Amino acid sequence: MKVLLVYPEFPDTYWSFKHALRFEGKRAAFPPLGLLTVSAMLPADWERRLVDMNIESLTEADLDWADLVLLSAMLVQKDSLREVVEKCRDKGKRVLVGGPYVSTTCDDLPADHIFIGEAEQTFPEFLRDFELGIPQPVYRAPEKPQLSATPVPDFKLAKLDAYSAMSVQYSRGCPFQCEFCDIIEIYGRVPRTKSNAQLLVELDALYETGWRGLVFIVDDNFIGNKRNVRGLLPALVEWSGNRDFPFSFITEASVNLAEDEHLLEMMRQAGFRRVFLGIETPVEESLREAHKGQNTHRGLLESVSRIQHYGMEVMAGFIVGFDHDPDDIFERQIEFIRESAIPLAMVGLLTALPDTQLWRRLEREDRLVRESSGNNTDCSLNFVPQMDSNRLIEGYKRILRTIYSSKEYYRRVSDCLERIKQNPPEPHRAALAGSVAAFLRIALRLGVFDRERAEFWKFLRHTIREHRRHFTKAVTLAAMGYHFRRLTEEYCR
Numbered sequence: 001m002k003v004l005l006v007y008p009e010f011p012d013t014y015w016s017f018k019h020a021l022r023f024e025g026k027r028a029a030f031p032p033l034g035l036l037t038v039s040a041m042l043p044a045d046w047e048r049r050l051v052d053m054n055i056e057s058l059t060e061a062d063l064d065w066a067d068l069v070l071l072s073a074m075l076v077q078k079d080s081l082r083e084v085v086e087k088c089r090d091k092g093k094r095v096l097v098g099g100p101y102v103s104t105t106c107d108d109l110p111a112d113h114i115f116i117g118e119a120e121q122t123f124p125e126f127l128r129d130f131e132l133g134i135p136q137p138v139y140r141a142p143e144k145p146q147l148s149a150t151p152v153p154d155f156k157l158a159k160l161d162a163y164s165a166m167s168v169q170y171s172r173g174c175p176f177q178c179e180f181c182d183i184i185e186i187y188g189r190v191p192r193t194k195s196n197a198q199l200l201v202e203l204d205a206l207y208e209t210g211w212r213g214l215v216f217i218v219d220d221n222f223i224g225n226k227r228n229v230r231g232l233l234p235a236l237v238e239w240s241g242n243r244d245f246p247f248s249f250i251t252e253a254s255v256n257l258a259e260d261e262h263l264l265e266m267m268r269q270a271g272f273r274r275v276f277l278g279i280e281t282p283v284e285e286s287l288r289e290a291h292k293g294q295n296t297h298r299g300l301l302e303s304v305s306r307i308q309h310y311g312m313e314v315m316a317g318f319i320v321g322f323d324h325d326p327d328d329i330f331e332r333q334i335e336f337i338r339e340s341a342i343p344l345a346m347v348g349l350l351t352a353l354p355d356t357q358l359w360r361r362l363e364r365e366d367r368l369v370r371e372s373s374g375n376n377t378d379c380s381l382n383f384v385p386q387m388d389s390n391r392l393i394e395g396y397k398r399i400l401r402t403i404y405s406s407k408e409y410y411r412r413v414s415d416c417l418e419r420i421k422q423n424p425p426e427p428h429r430a431a432l433a434g435s436v437a438a439f440l441r442i443a444l445r446l447g448v449f450d451r452e453r454a455e456f457w458k459f460l461r462h463t464i465r466e467h468r469r470h471f472t473k474a475v476t477l478a479a480m481g482y483h484f485r486r487l488t489e490e491y492c493r
């Protein structure tokens with residue numbers, strides 16, 4: 001049997017980092033971990049190929065080769081997903097679709113087999129039925145599986161050189177209940193983790209592929225199960241130390257990470273270098289409205305600063321469009337982002353994702369307008385906000401234009417480098433700026449052809465004077481800032 005695993009294309013978003021990856025000669029940020037995991041569940045004697053449409057085209061020859069075509073997608077990939085499914089149907093191929101999009105929004109996709117829920121509980125059942133000649137149209141996971149059943153992802157199937165970072169997963173689920181969040185609807189509110197041994201075996205597998213550099217632990221909240229994470233980190237420190245720190249880790253966590261200095265210290269020692277936090281807003285009434293009480297226990301600026309002092313750059317999500325947002329929300333967000341020294345601030349419009357608490361409330365209030373595009377930065381709204389829509393969108397664009405102007409952005413990077421100053425630089429050379437060729441490409445684009453080149457050289461001089469040890473990080477962040485600025489220009493046009 002020949003199985004073609006296809007990962008549909010993402011539209012250009014802040015998360016794609018397209019304009020920054022170009023400098024590094026990479027095509028995408030991360031490989032499709034879900035498909036690599038499902039590949040490891042296939043019978044050993046089945047042939048398999050992966051086409052990640054974010055790094056290569058899906059050709060007629062690929063489809064002609066396959067007996068089965070297997071796709072996984074998120075909401076934001078739905079247009080590309082539909083296109084591929086229809087193409088497969090035209091060719092008479094058997095199509096299997098799973099992943100978060102069909103799990104939350106099982107609609108009219110003309111696929112032969114739909115997988116709702118996590119693959120550990122649905123895919124083996126399909127394989128058994130397929131063997132018996134009685135495969136069903138829909139497989140629905142009866143519960144959230146323990147992750148002990150999750151195999152080591154088939155990393156070797158991916159063209160590793162095309163990616164800027166590798167991904168692994170330690171946990172699924174989050175104990176909090178943010179109203180707009182679909183993670184807790186998909187993965188539940190009881191965080192499930194892999195065992196220490198399981199995660200380390202995955203890291204071994206990645207190490208054996210020859211990969212060195214960034215590894216994204218893709219958990220939506222890495223510290224969702226703090227007890228287990230406390231048990232994991234010493235093992236991770238030892239594993240990394242024994243191999244001379246081959247990986248730098250990035251992950252996502254809830255803001256209460258700042259309350260646990262022991263955890264922060266262990267993460268620093270293990271080589272965590274960036275943490276994404278869901279800050280959302282500095283307005284307490286809006287946080288309460290979003291059921292995000294965990295962000296109101298201590299000062300948010302203080303929490304960010306504490307994490308940065310453990311050598312971790314903070315990246316964060318921000319949202320405007322809550323019912324309780326005051327008139328000056330835009331200025332307050334800009335001021336907060338400036339003060340927090342968060343270079344990569346992902347600001348989005350509030351979006352009602354399918355099957356979330358927010359979706360259900362807005363449906364009751366008759367305020368839903370359309371299904372979300374899955375991209376909360378494309379300046380479109382899918383519900384009727386309290387604030388006048390035009391005012392909200394204009395204010396939102398003002399935030400983007402301000403925070404991603406070169407002057408504001410480089411200032412935040414410098415402030416961030418100041419806060420992580422005492423910590424050692426990344427143990428390996430950051431991939432993006434780690435080669436002379438990549439640096440020259442960045443310097444040429446940002447320092448010669450860019451209209452804001454004066455700010456770039458000013459920033460570079462300051463970095464050499466004050467933060468020489470973090471030079472590669474500074475240049476990497478400069479390239480990422482360029483990506484944000486380019487996309488902001490496109491969004492605001």
Ligand code: SF4
Pocket residue numbers: 174175176177178181182183184220221254278
């Ligand atoms: S903390 Fe993050 S993952 Fe957890 S419920 Fe809130 S938004 Fe979702």
